[in-house]
Amino acid sequence: MGNNGDKLLEVKGLKTYFHTQEGVVKAVDGVSFDLHRGEELAVVGESGCGKSVTALSILNLVPDPPGKIEEGQVLFEGKNLLEMGDKEIRQVRGNHIGMIFQDPMTSLNPVFTIGNQIREPILIHLGLNRKEAKQRAIELLEMVEIPQAEKRYKMYPHEFSGGMRQRAMIAMALSCEPMMLIADEPSTALDVTIQAQIMELIARLRREKNLAVMLITHDLGVVAGVAETVLVMYAGKVVEYAEIDRIYYNSRHPYAWSLMRSVPRLDEKRERLMTIGGSPPSLINLPSGCSFSPRCPFAEDICDGEEPPLIEAEPGHLSACHFAMDFESHGREVTS
Amino acid sequence: MDSLLEMRDMVKHFPVGKGLILSRLGGTVKAVDGVSLDVAEGTTLGLVGESGCGKSTVARLMLRLIKADRGEVIFEGRDILKLVRKDMQVVRRSMQIIFQDPYASLNPRMSVGAIIMEPMIIHGVGNREERLQRAEELLERVGLQPEHLARYPHEFSGGQRQRIGVARALAMRPRLIICDEPVSALDVSIQAQILNLLKELQEDFNLTYIFIAHDLSVVRHISEEVAVMYLGKIVERAEHDTLYNSPKHPYTVALMSAVPLPDPVKERERQRIILVGDVPSPIDPPPGCRFHTRCWKKQDICSEVEPPLEEKAPGHLAACHFPENV
Amino acid sequence: MPDRRDPDDLRVGKEQPELHGPEIEEFEIELEKGRVHGRTALWSDVWHRLYHNKMAMVGLAIIILLFLVAIFAPLLANHDPLYSPLYNPDVGAAEKAESVKQTPSWQNWLGTDQLGRDIYSRLVYGSRVSVEVGIVAVLISLLIGLFFGALAGYFGGWGDSVIMRSADVFFAFPTVLGAIAIMTVLGPGLINVFIAIGVLGWATIARIFRGSILSVKENEYTEAARAMGGSHARIIWKHIMPNSIQPIIVYATMGVGGAILAEAWLAFLGLGQQLPLPSWGNMLTEYLDFYTTDPWMMFIPGLAIVISVLAFILLGDGLRDALDPRMKGSI
Numbered sequence: 001m002g003n004n005g006d007k008l009l010e011v012k013g014l015k016t017y018f019h020t021q022e023g024v025v026k027a028v029d030g031v032s033f034d035l036h037r038g039e040e041l042a043v044v045g046e047s048g049c050g051k052s053v054t055a056l057s058i059l060n061l062v063p064d065p066p067g068k069i070e071e072g073q074v075l076f077e078g079k080n081l082l083e084m085g086d087k088e089i090r091q092v093r094g095n096h097i098g099m100i101f102q103d104p105m106t107s108l109n110p111v112f113t114i115g116n117q118i119r120e121p122i123l124i125h126l127g128l129n130r131k132e133a134k135q136r137a138i139e140l141l142e143m144v145e146i147p148q149a150e151k152r153y154k155m156y157p158h159e160f161s162g163g164m165r166q167r168a169m170i171a172m173a174l175s176c177e178p179m180m181l182i183a184d185e186p187s188t189a190l191d192v193t194i195q196a197q198i199m200e201l202i203a204r205l206r207r208e209k210n211l212a213v214m215l216i217t218h219d220l221g222v223v224a225g226v227a228e229t230v231l232v233m234y235a236g237k238v239v240e241y242a243e244i245d246r247i248y249y250n251s252r253h254p255y256a257w258s259l260m261r262s263v264p265r266l267d268e269k270r271e272r273l274m275t276i277g278g279s280p281p282s283l284i285n286l287p288s289g290c291s292f293s294p295r296c297p298f299a300e301d302i303c304d305g306e307e308p309p310l311i312e313a314e315p316g317h318l319s320a321c322h323f324a325m326d327f328e329s330h331g332r333e334v335t336s
Numbered sequence: 337m338d339s340l341l342e343m344r345d346m347v348k349h350f351p352v353g354k355g356l357i358l359s360r361l362g363g364t365v366k367a368v369d370g371v372s373l374d375v376a377e378g379t380t381l382g383l384v385g386e387s388g389c390g391k392s393t394v395a396r397l398m399l400r401l402i403k404a405d406r407g408e409v410i411f412e413g414r415d416i417l418k419l420v421r422k423d424m425q426v427v428r429r430s431m432q433i434i435f436q437d438p439y440a441s442l443n444p445r446m447s448v449g450a451i452i453m454e455p456m457i458i459h460g461v462g463n464r465e466e467r468l469q470r471a472e473e474l475l476e477r478v479g480l481q482p483e484h485l486a487r488y489p490h491e492f493s494g495g496q497r498q499r500i501g502v503a504r505a506l507a508m509r510p511r512l513i514i515c516d517e518p519v520s521a522l523d524v525s526i527q528a529q530i531l532n533l534l535k536e537l538q539e540d541f542n543l544t545y546i547f548i549a550h551d552l553s554v555v556r557h558i559s560e561e562v563a564v565m566y567l568g569k570i571v572e573r574a575e576h577d578t579l580y581n582s583p584k585h586p587y588t589v590a591l592m593s594a595v596p597l598p599d600p601v602k603e604r605e606r607q608r609i610i611l612v613g614d615v616p617s618p619i620d621p622p623p624g625c626r627f628h629t630r631c632w633k634k635q636d637i638c639s640e641v642e643p644p645l646e647e648k649a650p651g652h653l654a655a656c657h658f659p660e661n662v
Numbered sequence: 663m664p665d666r667r668d669p670d671d672l673r674v675g676k677e678q679p680e681l682h683g684p685e686i687e688e689f690e691i692e693l694e695k696g697r698v699h700g701r702t703a704l705w706s707d708v709w710h711r712l713y714h715n716k717m718a719m720v721g722l723a724i725i726i727l728l729f730l731v732a733i734f735a736p737l738l739a740n741h742d743p744l745y746s747p748l749y750n751p752d753v754g755a756a757e758k759a760e761s762v763k764q765t766p767s768w769q770n771w772l773g774t775d776q777l778g779r780d781i782y783s784r785l786v787y788g789s790r791v792s793v794e795v796g797i798v799a800v801l802i803s804l805l806i807g808l809f810f811g812a813l814a815g816y817f818g819g820w821g822d823s824v825i826m827r828s829a830d831v832f833f834a835f836p837t838v839l840g841a842i843a844i845m846t847v848l849g850p851g852l853i854n855v856f857i858a859i860g861v862l863g864w865a866t867i868a869r870i871f872r873g874s875i876l877s878v879k880e881n882e883y884t885e886a887a888r889a890m891g892g893s894h895a896r897i898i899w900k901h902i903m904p905n906s907i908q909p910i911i912v913y914a915t916m917g918v919g920g921a922i923l924a925e926a927w928l929a930f931l932g933l934g935q936q937l938p939l940p941s942w943g944n945m946l947t948e949y950l951d952f953y954t955t956d957p958w959m960m961f962i963p964g965l966a967i968v969i970s971v972l973a974f975i976l977l978g979d980g981l982r983d984a985l986d987p988r989m990k991g992s993i
Contacts, residue, residue: 142396161614166505191386192550193611200610218524221553221596225603244600262528264557266580266595267602270536273528273557279493280523293524418760428891441882445904455890610945 008180008212009035009058014072016050016057019065023284027053027067031237038210042227042244044217044256048280050236051216055182058214059093076180095125098173102185104165108157114141115153118172125176140171144201148307163194167201174205186249187222199226220263224248232256234336235281235291238310241306242317252319254296255326298323298331339410340544341373341431346397346631347389348405352619367393369474369568371407372645375561377511380538380545382576383592384552388618389565391548395514397419399431400424420520429459432505436517437498442489448475448500449485455507474503478533495526502508503532512544515529519554531558552595556580564588567618567626570645574652582661584654587627625657633658680868709983718980721776724973731786732793741770741780743787744938748777763956772962773944776952781962784940788963791934791941792970795855795925796918804914807867814868815875815906816898825868834866841924845933852941855934859924863917870913874906881905912982926967942967 012032018025028050035041043051047310056062058074060082074081076097080087093099101107109117118137122128128136134153141149144167157165166186173181187195203226206213217223223230223244230247232240232255240253251257261274278295281287287294293303302322315322323330343602368390375381384393396402398409400417408415416427432455435441435544442451452471456462462470476501489497498518500572505513515534519527535558549555555562556576563573564585572585585587593609609628616622622629628638637657647657648662712718731738746751747761761778764770781884832840841858848854857862878884879902887897922942928934929943937944942963949960 046525087470161615167609191615192552193590193594194385194614196596196608196610199596200608219596220524220598221603224600225596227600248598248600259525260598263524263598264528264531264551264553265597265599266553266556266592267597267599269556269577271534275528276525277529279495279526396885401885401888425891428889431889433886435882435886437882441886443883443887443905448898454887454892457895458891501886508890515725651829 006037007034008037008039008072008077009214010075011054011058012073012075013068014054014057014074016062016067017070020069020284026236026286027283028057028087029059031233031236032071033231035180035212035214037257038206039229040056040206040213040215040227041231042215042217042223043231043233044220044223045233046218046280048235048283049233049333050283051233052184054217054233055081055099055184055214058182059097059099060089061093091125094121094173094178095176096176096178097180098176098184099182100166100169100184100186101171103189104162104169105189107169108165110157114160114168115154115155118153118168118175119198121172122173131238136175136198137171140175141168143174143205144171146171161194162190163197166194166198170198170201170205174209174211178211180214181206182214182216184216185218186215188217188219192308195222202226212229216229220259222243223291235286236283237291237320238318239292239320240318241310242314242319246314246317252313252317252324252327253321254298255292257327258297290320300325338377339545340377340412341398342372342374342410343398344372344408344410346409347405348393348397348402348403363619364584366424366568366621367618368397369432369621371568371570373563373573375512375544375546375569377544378538378542380547380554380558381559382562383546383548384550384555384562384571385565386550386591386615388567388615390568390618390646391565392516394547394565395433395516395548395649398514399428399433417556421624424530425459429490429508430511431514432508432510433514434498434505434518436587437521438494438501439521441501444489446488447485448487448489448492451489452485452504452507453502455491455504459508461508470507471503471533474506475500477506478503478531491536493526494522495529498522498526498530499533502530502537506537506541510543512546515545515547517549518557519548520549520551522599527554534558548627552592564591569626570653571627571656572652572654573645574649578649578652582649582652582653584630584659584661585627586633586657586660588654588662625655675955677862699820708981708984712980715980715983717976718984721973721978722780725967725977728789728970728973729793732789735786735790739780739783739786741783743783743888743940745829746777746779762832763952763959765958773959775949775959781945781959781990784945785942785966788942788945789966790941791852791943792922792925792967794799794852795859795934796921798856799859799921800914800917802856803863803867803917804910806861806864808871808910810864811868811871812875812898815872816879816894816902822872826872829868832862835862837862838927841928842931842933843855845928850933850936852935855925855928858928859921863921866872867910867917870909871906872877874909875902877903878905882897912978912985916975916979919971919978922967922974923971 001266002026014028014031016028018027031050031054033041043049053062057069058081062069066244069082072082076092096213098315102316115134115137118140122133122136132280138153141152144163145153146167160168186202187198190198199222202213209327215223216226227244230242230244231238232247232253234255240247240251240256247256248260251260258276262276264273276295281291281294287304289304289306290296290308293299296303306322308320308322310318310320311324313319321327346368347370347641348368349366352363352365356612370396371390373381383391383394384415393402400656404417410474411431416424419427449468449471452474453467461467471485475482475484480496480499489500492500516548518534519530522530530536534545538545547555547558559576561573562576562589563570566572566587570581571581572588579588580592583592590609590611597603613630616626616629622639624639624641627644628634631638635658643655643657645653648654648659681931724917745774748758755973758778761774763776764774766773770780772785775781775784810825814822840862844861845854848857884897887901897907925934926943926946928945930947935944937942945963946967947959951960
């Protein structure tokens with residue numbers, strides 16, 4: 001999977017559960033994937049599918065309690081991040097792996113200037129002195145196309161617009177020249193014209209620095225514009241994993257297949273959108289068998305009983321469906 | 337076709353900062369600054385724009401949830417902004433609203449039944465038997481079960497709560513429903529359900545919708561006519577296919593260019609127009625054409641004279657000195 | 663595509679707890695527009711959570727005990743709380759000397775005080791004062807505070823400013839001085855204690871309630887009610903009140919404890935229940951004089967006060983967590 005660069009990140013069998021009063025929430029339940037240098041991977045899914053928790057688990061940022069990484073390995077350049085002590089992993093966070101979050105309103109500290117916050121990882125990881133760090137921070141602000149960088153350096157987050165704050169976050173994440181960037185819904189909270197700017201910026205920076213990007217989002221349009229590989233998640237598991245064109249044009253899992261047909265598109269008008277009945281399941285009481293089967297238009301009896309394994313339906317195309325190759329011709333007889 | 341509702345020259349400015357005297361001198365947010373629109377019965381008018389363009393304010397002005405500074409709202413032949421409370425109450429039966437946030441639009445302490453029956457109680461319609469009956473009917477019509485009447489909102493998912501909101505809006509058999517971003521907060525797979533439901537209901541009950549959204553793809557899907565707003569003004573308006581195939585205002589062009597398509601091949605081939613800079617502040621909108629600060633076609637006249645919203649092609653209005661695709 | 667029957671019924675009822683429960687939403691960052699939606703409590707849910715909170719239940723038990731003692735005081739006391747052998751001409755001098763400051767015995771379960779009065783009975787009757795002060799003072803604060811808080815919060819405008827600035831004045835007053843000032847004007851009696859503490863407490867309640875109202879007022883369900891044509895009264899009563907009352911419940915519960923404590927130090931200043939009628943506060947004040955010779959005496963009313971106040975705090979804490987588990991750490 002992925003491009004020809006060497007493997008930067010290998011996630012193997014990751015399981016993160018939350019132990020709550022109501023029961024155990026299996027937020028991430030056996031997720032595996034790779035990320036190569038310079039590759040852009042999109043992790044797609046709707047709310048509650050576990051994509052954000054996966055990202056947090058990679059950097060071991062899951063709040064514990066109630067969350068716990070039960071099983072799995074996260075190999076970054078061969079070393080398991082989950083086994084690292086506090087000091088060691090802090091060397092990785094912000095330094096080798098940068099992360100940006102969805103809502104720049106709440107991810108930036110309102111009482112410190114933007115400059116101060118961008119400078120922080122530089123001071124921590126790069127060992128520059130204050131003056132050098134400030135210089136570098138201003139360069140970073142320019143790199144993310146914030147006009148009047150020197151002036152803006154001294155301003156506070158509330159003086160920035162949403163788009164600019166997100167750029168500042170990107171600057172912070174890239175300040176130490178990381179090899180990898182995790183972007184968790186970087187454009188969801190932004191207007192569409194600003195969203196286009198931000199995604200364009202990330203794409204440009206990725207090309208310039210050969211960054212590996214792990215993009216987490218529910219927006220299929222955004223993914224189509226930037227990703228090379230797509231990982232589709234549902235109810236805590238990986239249901240499909242392939243190159244982007246395969247997923248969009250030749251999906252081998254009913255979930256992504258139906259999703260593509262239920263999204264309204266700007267360039268066509270369909271009379272009636274295809275829908276996926278029901279809603280995503282509760283992660284505490286997952287149905288037995290395939291978690292998607294209650295909503296699947298092609299489900300058969302076996303789907304309710306047995307959980308489908310993630311298999312290679314075609315070379316380089318993984319799918320967790322009993323009928324990955326030919327699901328269109330399945331389905332119980334249902335009277336509408 | 338007759339307009340069911342017509343809004344003329346609506347203006348609403350909000351003072352910056354609350355308080356007694358001093359803070360009011362700070363200037364005003366020109367949220368809605370001269371907006372006129374109309375919608376024909378049985379059709380859907382889509383109102384699109386990014387945050388701060390004033391579309392939500394327009395919705396609230398239409399329903400008299402906020403007091404307008406100037407302007408008229410003609411509904412069923414009368415200016416409803418001038419009606420006394422008694423008469424307005426009657427009008428309220430015919431105009432309803434569905435909100436964006438399925439979590440905040442239902443009172444968590446009221447059962448679903450109470451929520452749906454509330455409009456009937458307020459307007460004194462029917463006795464308890466009849467109201468329950470109607471509430472059951474409404475629930476079924478939106479795809480839920482009668483036993484849900486006794487449950488509370490927190491027991492339902494986002495999509496289901498939106499359905500409850502729709503049932504509530506239908507309770508008094510309205511003619512017009514304003515949909516304020518009804519699917520923005522829902523998952524993709526649920527959005528389609530709600531959109532289909534709205535379309536069905538429109539056919540069944542000859543409903544008129546004013547559909548407000550920031551998502552162009554959604555608006556295209558459900559509207560016959562679309563109006564685009566920017567910084568408190570309408571900059572373009574046309575029939576949906578025309579707007580999408582041949583937009584005239586540069587902002588509309590940029591907006592559509594910015595919307596990503598779930599189609600990797602097309603995306604790779606696309607030439608995008610990326611606007612430079614942020615949206616100007618509605619407190620101090622740019623002089624002349626409000627879009628000129630970000631417009632690639634800008635010329636001197638654009639910063640001096642505000643272009644009027646006028647017909648550039650049959651049935652297609654745009655406010656631009658140098659429209660595209662003409 | 664065959665339309666399967668909408669499997670939404672998978673989601674109904676408690677068997678399938680909602681996906682968007684607070685536990686999950688707290689840790690899923692990809693929330694709609696970055697907002698966090700707490701699961702709001704309904705009374706049965708609240709009780710359920712409270713019931714499982716051991717500390718809160720301990721507090722509740724103590725409070726119930728306290729109320730029962732106060733109500734059934736005449737039945738529980740085994741001596742006349744006012745009777746002092748020293749003032750009884752029929753008692754001999756030697757006996758009188760003996761009867762004073764006796765440590766606990768079968769006769770006097772908690773001993774006798776410096777005038778030979780039974781401490782246990784005085785304690786039991788004193789509980790009445792504490793309970794009365796607690797409830798009445800808080801009620802007064804609530805009445806005034808809720809009224810003005812609602813006015814300020816719902817209608818806003820200059821009325822809001824006037825009310826809140828007045829509240830600020832009350833905040834600025836150190837409570838001790840304030841209480842003394844009020845009682846100087848009103849006189850030292852017990853009823854005046856209720857008034858003094860009650861009147862001083864309205865400001866916090868008003869502020870909390872107003873804050874609650876402000877955050878609820880802009881909710882979409884309130885807008886929906888207005889769009890339907892609901893009157894102000896209906897909106898306040900059905901939509902805003904039930905949703906803003908939670909922090910008040912918590913604060914009022916803890917406030918009862920606070921009022922009990924206030925009675926104690928007012929008694930120290932000689933205000934409130936006047937001797938020889940017992941109150942925990944004046945008992946404590948009296949017995950403090952003997953801390954060198956008979957230190958055990960002052961612990962009795964002291965402990966009673968501490969335990970009662972603690973009970974209200976525990977219950978209040980528990981209520982706060984039960985009403986909204988996310989509120990932990992606030993207020």
